[in-house]
Amino acid sequence: MKQFISAHDVKDINAIVEKALLYKADPFKDKTIGVNKRIGCLFLNPSMRTRLSTQIAAQNLGMEAIVFNVGSEGWSLEFEEGAIMNGSTVEHVKDAAPIMGNYFDILAIRTFPTLKSREEDYSEQYIQQFIKYAGIPIVSLESATLHPLQSLTDVITIKETFRETRRPKIVLTWAPHVKPLPQCVANSFAQWINAWGEAEFVITHPNGYELAEQFTNGANIVHDQNEALKEADYIYVKNWSAYQDYGQVLSTDPSWMLTNDKLKLTNNAKVMHCLPVRRNVELSDEILDGPNSIITREASNRVWAAQAVLNEILRSN
Ligand code: CP
Numbered sequence: 001m002k003q004f005i006s007a008h009d010v011k012d013i014n015a016i017v018e019k020a021l022l023y024k025a026d027p028f029k030d031k032t033i034g035v036n037k038r039i040g041c042l043f044l045n046p047s048m049r050t051r052l053s054t055q056i057a058a059q060n061l062g063m064e065a066i067v068f069n070v071g072s073e074g075w076s077l078e079f080e081e082g083a084i085m086n087g088s089t090v091e092h093v094k095d096a097a098p099i100m101g102n103y104f105d106i107l108a109i110r111t112f113p114t115l116k117s118r119e120e121d122y123s124e125q126y127i128q129q130f131i132k133y134a135g136i137p138i139v140s141l142e143s144a145t146l147h148p149l150q151s152l153t154d155v156i157t158i159k160e161t162f163r164e165t166r167r168p169k170i171v172l173t174w175a176p177h178v179k180p181l182p183q184c185v186a187n188s189f190a191q192w193i194n195a196w197g198e199a200e201f202v203i204t205h206p207n208g209y210e211l212a213e214q215f216t217n218g219a220n221i222v223h224d225q226n227e228a229l230k231e232a233d234y235i236y237v238k239n240w241s242a243y244q245d246y247g248q249v250l251s252t253d254p255s256w257m258l259t260n261d262k263l264k265l266t267n268n269a270k271v272m273h274c275l276p277v278r279r280n281v282e283l284s285d286e287i288l289d290g291p292n293s294i295i296t297r298e299a300s301n302r303v304w305a306a307q308a309v310l311n312e313i314l315r316s317n
Pocket of ligand 1: 046047048049050051150274275276
């Protein structure tokens with residue numbers, strides 16, 4: 001594996017899930033593969049789970065992990081080609097990325113979208129510039145449009161908890177939120193579940209919240225949430241801002257928040273969320289604290305997803 005920025009970078013999703021679950025059973029079985037190797041984890045935006053799980057994963061493989069909060073502690077980076085840098089940016093990615101390429105063996109980056117220009121965000125300009133100029137493998141810690149380590153974790157969590165021989169019914173549901181959030185987690189979840197291809201996949205959201213078809217093609221889109229939830233085995237809850245009316249909050253309708261009453265429509269569905277979550281806005285206390293929530297297991301699995309990806313990169317570079 002040369003880079004990890006989307007589901008397309010993985011040849012065999014089931015194989016990498018198996019690798020992750022082997023690490024869960026025996027975290028230190030490859031504890032020397034990364035000795036004398038260094039990963040730089042660059043955060044242009046905040047994080048808890050991604051930051052900690054990636055460091056733990058790297059250390060389990062014997063790697064040194066160095067975290068740099070570029071967004072709050074580094075020079076303000078410029079990404080535009082040919083920019084006349086007479087404004088607030090101090091250093092061009094063309095100059096910074098090759099240096100990081102010399103300091104590290106793998107570079108992992110979190111770069112959120114601006115939610116101002118859809119064209120700019122969906123070009124993935126920031127992470128693409130690091131790929132172009134760093135000269136070493138790049139791992140996405142969540143980019144402008146995708147969150148692949150989260151989605152790999154989500155497939156791992158579904159595979160390890162589903163006990164039936166049939167295909168699970170998985171429902172991705174929009175949920176209300178007070179702020180405009182990126183589409184990354186929803187896009188990425190849709191991309192991975194479609195690429196995995198072993199589930200009945202339904203997406204439900206209010207009108208106006210359609211995601212980019214490049215990610216959702218293959219899913220059944222249903223605008224009636226109660227209809228979508230019928231016989232679901234897994235409900236993936238997430239808010240996102242509008243893709244068409246880019247970055248806008250079109251609804252805060254509280255009736256879209258998942259409750260125990262809605263859960264009765266399902267096949268005793270397990271409930272997932274990437275976290276962080278706004279309690280009693282995006283998801284109710286009764287769901288988060290109830291027996292159907294598997295969010296802690298899901299977040300814990302972030303370590304094994306990251307470890308499997310780092311192993312793949314270390315083995316092929
Ligand atoms: N789910 C997730 O990426 O969590 P953090 O933003 O805390 O890393």
